[in-house]
Every structure is written in C-alpha cells, then in structure tokens.
Amino acid sequence: MGTQNVSWWGQQRNRQLALIVCFLLPSLVIFFLYRILPLGWNVILSFQSWSPLRPAEWIGFEHYVEMWEYDDVFWIALKNTLIFIAASPLAIAAALGVALLVNSDLKGASIYRTIVFLSYPLMAIAVGIIWRWMYDERGGIINYALRSAGLIDKPIGFLQDFDWALPSVIFAEVWQILGFYMIILLTGLQSIPQNLYEAARIDGAPAWARFFRITIPMLRPSLFLCVVVGILNSFSSFDLVYIMTNGGPGHATELLITHIYKAGFVQTKFDYAAALTVVQFALLVALTFVANKAAGGNAGAVERD
Amino acid sequence: MTRWWASRWFIVPTLMLLVTLGWLVYVGRHDNGLIEGRIVDAAGQPVAGATVRIFDRGFVTYQERGRTRSDADGRFRITDNTSHSVQLEAETPALGRSKRMEVRLWFAAQDVRLTDPLRLPAKP
Amino acid sequence: MASRSKHATLLGLRHLTLMVIAFFMLVPFYWVIKTAITNENIYAYPPSLLPQNPHLFNFVDVWYLIPFPRYLLNSIIVSTIAVVGNVVFNAMAGYALTRQFAGRNLVLALFLSCMLIPFQATIIPAYLITAKLSLLNTYFGLALPMLSTIVCIFVFKAAFEAVPRSLIDAARLDGLSEWRIILRVLMPLSKPAIATNVILTFIWSWNNFLWPLLITRDPLMQTLPLGLARFLSYLEDTTGALYAFAVMVLAPSILVFLMAQKEFIRGLTSGATKG
Numbered sequence: 001m002g003t004q005n006v007s008w009w010g011q012q013r014n015r016q017l018a019l020i021v022c023f024l025l026p027s028l029v030i031f032f033l034y035r036i037l038p039l040g041w042n043v044i045l046s047f048q049s050w051s052p053l054r055p056a057e058w059i060g061f062e063h064y065v066e067m068w069e070y071d072d073v074f075w076i077a078l079k080n081t082l083i084f085i086a087a088s089p090l091a092i093a094a095a096l097g098v099a100l101l102v103n104s105d106l107k108g109a110s111i112y113r114t115i116v117f118l119s120y121p122l123m124a125i126a127v128g129i130i131w132r133w134m135y136d137e138r139g140g141i142i143n144y145a146l147r148s149a150g151l152i153d154k155p156i157g158f159l160q161d162f163d164w165a166l167p168s169v170i171f172a173e174v175w176q177i178l179g180f181y182m183i184i185l186l187t188g189l190q191s192i193p194q195n196l197y198e199a200a201r202i203d204g205a206p207a208w209a210r211f212f213r214i215t216i217p218m219l220r221p222s223l224f225l226c227v228v229v230g231i232l233n234s235f236s237s238f239d240l241v242y243i244m245t246n247g248g249p250g251h252a253t254e255l256l257i258t259h260i261y262k263a264g265f266v267q268t269k270f271d272y273a274a275a276l277t278v279v280q281f282a283l284l285v286a287l288t289f290v291a292n293k294a295a296g297g298n299a300g301a302v303e304r305d
Numbered sequence: 306m307t308r309w310w311a312s313r314w315f316i317v318p319t320l321m322l323l324v325t326l327g328w329l330v331y332v333g334r335h336d337n338g339l340i341e342g343r344i345v346d347a348a349g350q351p352v353a354g355a356t357v358r359i360f361d362r363g364f365v366t367y368q369e370r371g372r373t374r375s376d377a378d379g380r381f382r383i384t385d386n387t388s389h390s391v392q393l394e395a396e397t398p399a400l401g402r403s404k405r406m407e408v409r410l411w412f413a414a415q416d417v418r419l420t421d422p423l424r425l426p427a428k429p
Numbered sequence: 430m431a432s433r434s435k436h437a438t439l440l441g442l443r444h445l446t447l448m449v450i451a452f453f454m455l456v457p458f459y460w461v462i463k464t465a466i467t468n469e470n471i472y473a474y475p476p477s478l479l480p481q482n483p484h485l486f487n488f489v490d491v492w493y494l495i496p497f498p499r500y501l502l503n504s505i506i507v508s509t510i511a512v513v514g515n516v517v518f519n520a521m522a523g524y525a526l527t528r529q530f531a532g533r534n535l536v537l538a539l540f541l542s543c544m545l546i547p548f549q550a551t552i553i554p555a556y557l558i559t560a561k562l563s564l565l566n567t568y569f570g571l572a573l574p575m576l577s578t579i580v581c582i583f584v585f586k587a588a589f590e591a592v593p594r595s596l597i598d599a600a601r602l603d604g605l606s607e608w609r610i611i612l613r614v615l616m617p618l619s620k621p622a623i624a625t626n627v628i629l630t631f632i633w634s635w636n637n638f639l640w641p642l643l644i645t646r647d648p649l650m651q652t653l654p655l656g657l658a659r660f661l662s663y664l665e666d667t668t669g670a671l672y673a674f675a676v677m678v679l680a681p682s683i684l685v686f687l688m689a690q691k692e693f694i695r696g697l698t699s700g701a702t703k704g
Contacts, residue, residue, distance in 0.1 A: 038554035
C-alpha cells in the first residue's frame with residue numbers, strides 16, 4: 001500500500017494505534033494515579049520530613065531508625081501481623097477439607113457451597129459487628145455455649161482480654177475467608193484429570209497416597225493463590241480490626257495497617273506513615289517471594305503433558 | 306434475545322420495584338399523623354377531660370411534643386403526629402397519671418387507632 | 430453387599446459433617462437476626478436462644494433515627510459510578526490488549542505488576558493525590574480508585590479473544606468502525622464477562638470502608654459501612670437497634686450475591702486460572 005502521499009493520520013495502522021492508545025488510556029491513568037505513583041511517592045516521602053504546613057526536607061533514614069529503635073508499637077504490630085499470617089495455613093487446610101467434602105455430585109453440594117461462601121461477599125464492618133456481639137460477655141452466644149457446656153464458669157471477655165483478643169479477631173477473619181479458600185481449592189480440585197486417580201487405583205495405591213501424591217501436587221497453583229491471599233488479608237484486615245477492637249486492648253490486636261492508619265490520619269504524621277507503608281510493602285513482597293519459592297517457582301504452576 | 310423477561314435479572318428488580326411502589330402508595334394514603342384512642346379509669350369507665358400528652362422518640366430520650374384532651378366519651382384524637390415511635394400518657398388531677406404507652410409505627414405519621422385504652426390508676 | 434453399606438455410611442458421614450460445618454457458618458447470621466427482632470433486654474444473661482416477642486420495629490427505628498436512607502443513597506451512587514466506569518474502561522482496555530501493537534508486552538507487564546500492589550499500600554499518597562485534584566468528599570472522588578481493576582480487564586480480554594475471528598473479520602469487511610465492532614459484535618457475545626465485571630465491582634465498591642473513611646469529611650457523604658461504624662457507639666443500648674442496622678446493611682449484599690453467585694465465583698476464580 002503506497003504511503004507516500006498519505007498523512008500520518010491517514011495511515012490506517014497509525015489510526016489503529018491511536019485508537020488502541022485511547023482505549024488503554026483511562027485504565028492506565030487510574031493505575032498510574034492510584035497504584036504506581038503512590039508506590040513511588042511513598043518511598044520518597046519516607047525519606048523526607050513533611051507536613052501539609054511545611055515544605056519537604058530530606059532527612060534520609062531517620063524515619064526508619066525511629067521505627068527500628070523507638071517505636072514499640074511497630075514491633076507489636078509486626079508480630080501481630082505475622083501471627084495473623086501464620087494462622088492462614090490452618091484456615092487453608094480446613095478449607096481444603098470442606099472442598100474435598102463438597103467436591104462431588106453429592107445431593108445438595110451446591111447448597112453447602114453457597115452456605116460456606118455466603119460470608120465472603122459481606123462487609124467486613126458488619127462481620128465485625130456480628131462477631132463482636134457473638135463474643136459479648138453477657139449477650140453473646142459463645143460465652144453462653146461455653147458456660148452451658150460447663151467448660152468455663154465465668155464469661156471470658158474475648159475482645160477485652162490481652163491474650164484472647166488477637167485469636168478472636170483471627171477466628172472471625174477465618175470465618176469470613178473460609179468460603180473464598182474453599183472456592184479456589186474447589187476449582188483446583190475440579191481441574192485435576194480423573195484418569196490420574198484411575199491409574200493410581202489400578203496400581204493399588206491407597207487413598208492417603210492418592211491424596212498426597214496426586215491431589216496436593218496438582219493443587220499447587222490453588223494453594224499458592226490461597227497463601228498469597230492469606231498474606232494480603234493480614235495487610236487488609238483493617239475494617240475488621242477497626243470495628244472489633246481498634247487495635248486494643250492496648251495494642252494487642254494492632255496490625256501494621258492499623259498502625260499506618262493511626263500514624264498517618266490520626267496523628268497526621270504522613271511521612272512516618274509512608275515509611276511504615278514501605279516496610280509493610282517490602283514485607284509483602286518478601287513473603288510472596290518465599291511462598292513462590294516454596295511452591296516450586298512460577299506461582300506453583302503445574303507442568304502438564 | 307428471546308425471553309429476556311424471564312431472567313432473574315429482570316424479575317427480581319421488577320418485583321422489588323413493584324413492591325416499593327405499592328408500599329409508597331400505601332404510605333401516601335395513610336400518613337396523616339392520626340392517633341385515636343380512649344382513656345378509662347381503674348374501673349374501666351371512660352374519663353372525660355383528661356389531658357393526653359404525646360412524646361416523640363429522639364435518639365435516647367422522648368421529648369414532649371404536644372397535648373390534647375379527651376372528649377365526653379373518653380376518646381381523644383391527635384392529628385399532627387410526625388414521628389414513627391411515640392409515647393402517650395394520660396392524666397387528670399383527680400385520678401392520677403397513667404403508665405406511658407409506647408406506640409411504634411411502621412412509618413412516620415402512620416394513622417393508627419389504639420386497641421388498648423390508657424388506664425388511669427384510680428377510681429373516682 | 431459390604432461395600433454398598435460402607436458406601437452408604439460414608440455418604441451419611443459426609444452429609445453429617447457438611448451439615449455441622451454449615452451450622453457453624455450460619456450461627457452468626459441467626460444470632461444477629463434474632464437479636465435484631467427481639468423485644469427484650471439483649472444484655473440479660475442467660476440470652477434466650479429464640480427471639481422473645483419478636484417485632485420488626487427496630488428496623489423502622491433505624492430508618493428514621495439515623496440517616497440510613499442517605500447512607501444507602503450515597504452507597505448506591507458511588508457503586509453505580511464505579512460499576513459503569515469499570516465496565517466501560519475495562520472493556521476498552523481488554524479490547525486494546527487483544528490487538529498486537531508495539532509495547533504490548535510492556536503494558537501487560539505493567540498491569541500484572543499493578544495486581545501486586547494492594548490498596549492498603551497506597552492510602553497516604555492516594556489521599557494526597559485526591560486532595561490535590563480537589564476531589565475530597567465527592568462522589569467521584571470516592572469512586573475514582575475503583576474505576577478500573579486488573580482482574581476485570583483480563584476477564585474482558587479472555588472473553589473478546591474467545592469470539593471467533595471470522596465474525597470480526599466479517600464485520601470489518603462490512604465496513605464497521607472499531608467502536609461499532611465492539612458494541613455490536615463483541616459486547617453482546619461477552620455478556621458473562623460484563624456480568625462478572627458488574628458483580629465484582631459492585632461488591633468491592635459497596636463494601637469499601639477504608640477509602641470512604643479517609644475521603645469523606647461531611648457526615649452526609651458517608652457510605653453505608655462508614656455509617657454503620659459511626660453509629661456503633663450511639664446505638665449500643667439494650668435494644669437490638671444496632672443489629673437491625675447491621676441486618677439492613679447486609680441485606681442488599683446477600684440479595685445481590687444470591688442472584689449473581691455464578692458470575693461472582695467465576696470472576697474470583699478467573700484469577701486462579703492464570704489470566
């Protein structure tokens with residue numbers, strides 16, 4: 001096609017390129033403004049001393065030193081976040097159990113699936129309020145059940161006790177996320193080719209061997225996704241913690257994200273909060289990397305013949 | 306696009322819309338703020354000329370909003386209620402003050418005719 | 430047959446376990462509904478397992494005593510903006526990604542890397558950016574970060590790629606412009622993708638708490654999650670008003686979820702199958 005006499009716009013290829021750019025532009029702008037730019041700005045802000053009233057000053061690693069040496073709440077929040085993350089393998093295992101039970105043409109399987117998954121699309125605030133009420137010392141059903149069963153004589157203030165608060169919040173979070181794990185694992189289970197099991201059965205392999213040699217390895221991508229979601233959840237459980245305990249009693253349930261929120265928007269120390277965010281993000285990337293390695297690289301993807 | 310009207314995406318919102326419209330029509334016809342009731346004494350006889358006070362529900366407390374008197378048959382009528390949850394109290398100097406009766410409505414200013422009377426504690 | 434009865438017991442055991450699990454998953458719902466409709470002092474011990482003198486007037490109280498209609502309206506507006514924006518922008522971006530162009534791999538890598546950045550890692554600069562754009566405390570500002578999501582872009586991309594090329598080529602031969610091709614050929618054939626996009630965006634924007642918490646200044650601009658959190662301390666009396674509020678807030682989510690279960694699950698698992 002002769003292009004000498006046609007302007008830039010006249011060439012169809014360029015017109016199509018312009019169209020593609022136009023189509024990509026809105027999404028790219030959103031992601032640039034709200035994902036990429038914030039990431040960079042966080043890093044820069046963490047090395048500055050800045051408040052809305054004063055111009056920025058470069059202070060280097062001062063915020064990080066303050067975090068490391070003087071900020072006890074940071075270390076508590078870090079510990080709590082790690083405990084939160086450590087609870088997710090248990091939740092994933094439980095969800096795997098439920099998925100295995102539901103994975104068949106059992107009558108009513110879809111009803112069970114819906115019931116277990118029902119908790120996931122709910123507002124975390126409402127879930128927090130529901131569980132706060134369930135944990136209540138007087139009107140809550142958990143204390144009532146425990147006392148009726150004779151396991152305890154006096155009610156336990158689950159959300160007011162220093163030792164019980166974090167497990168209680170974690171338990172509520174697991175209740176909500178269990179359905180999500182179950183759905184992911186169910187999808188993974190249903191994509192395992194049945195002939196593998198047939199061949200193993202013919203070879204005389206017992207059920208537990210079939211499970212550990214076939215099911216678990218073939219589920220690696222789904223398990224990896226669940227682990228990543230579990231890690232992300234410990235960073236995003238702001239809503240639940242805020243409404244159930246607001247980090248209390250006395251920082252027992254303080255997570256990194258609640259500490260960031262309080263530092264940034266309650267104490268308006270935006271620069272320090274940015275430094276905390278950078279540390280949190282670095283931790284997230286590091287943990288995902290470790291999980292990837294543990295899953296055998298490539299996000300646990302399974303080689304299929 | 307056959308039978309697009311049979312899908313749940315159409316049926317459910319339409320049903321909800323119809324129910325909402327029906328409810329709005331019902332509310333529109335019955336929200337005149339009318340409360341009718343009667344007052345009896347401890348013996349069950351109607352009491353004329355008793356003062357009836359109406360309290361509107363605030364967030365934590367009830368605020369007095371108005372008063373009226375019962376007529377010769379012991380009946381009273383309040384016509385300017387704007388709240389959805391009120392308390393009523395009747396009193397005469399001679400027979401004392403009745404207990405506060407809670408009236409909870411389905412919507413603000415719903416017309417209601419009370420079934421139980423306000424009971425004054427003493428007999429003449 | 431021994432194996433048949435063994436099979437039957439295993440089946441029975443399976444059902445039993447599933448019913449126990451379902452029971453534990455449903456107890457919180459029951460407990461909160463029971464508290465919302467009961468007419469007794471909810472803090473009395475021992476709590477009754479069944480609602481005493483049930484009545485629905487707590488719901489009426491919630492409607493009038495707190496600005497529930499206002500919060501509902503705000504949530505609906507913000508979610509509508511987010512859903513409409515999402516469908517349009519994601520469809521455009523998904524279509525653009527199905528074409529070959531210079532830098533396509535770069536753009537793909539960019540999108541995939543954005544998936545790794547959780548919203549919580551961006552809150553401080555996102556707040557400052559929105560303030561600079563003078564969009565604080567506005568509906569558009571509330572919806573802005575949610576106007577495009579990577580998962581949904583890939584959902585559209587996969588749906589568009591599944592349309593047979595012959596249809597697209599025939600449309601192009603007929604002289605249709607690119608826009609027309611998208612609107613007339615690709616979108617009608619991608620209805621599941623649109624539904625997935627709508628439901629995912631709706632749920633995410635409806636439940637969003639942290640962003641409205643940061644952005645709204647005016648109590649009247651608050652969305653439902655924010656209103657619920659704000660009234661937590663006000664409504665803690667001996668009646669079930671707070672829990673009636675929670676039930677009213679949850680009802681739309683549950684209704685929408687039950688209607689659109691399949692699409693919602695499909696949207697979530699499409700991320701698992703490596704978009």
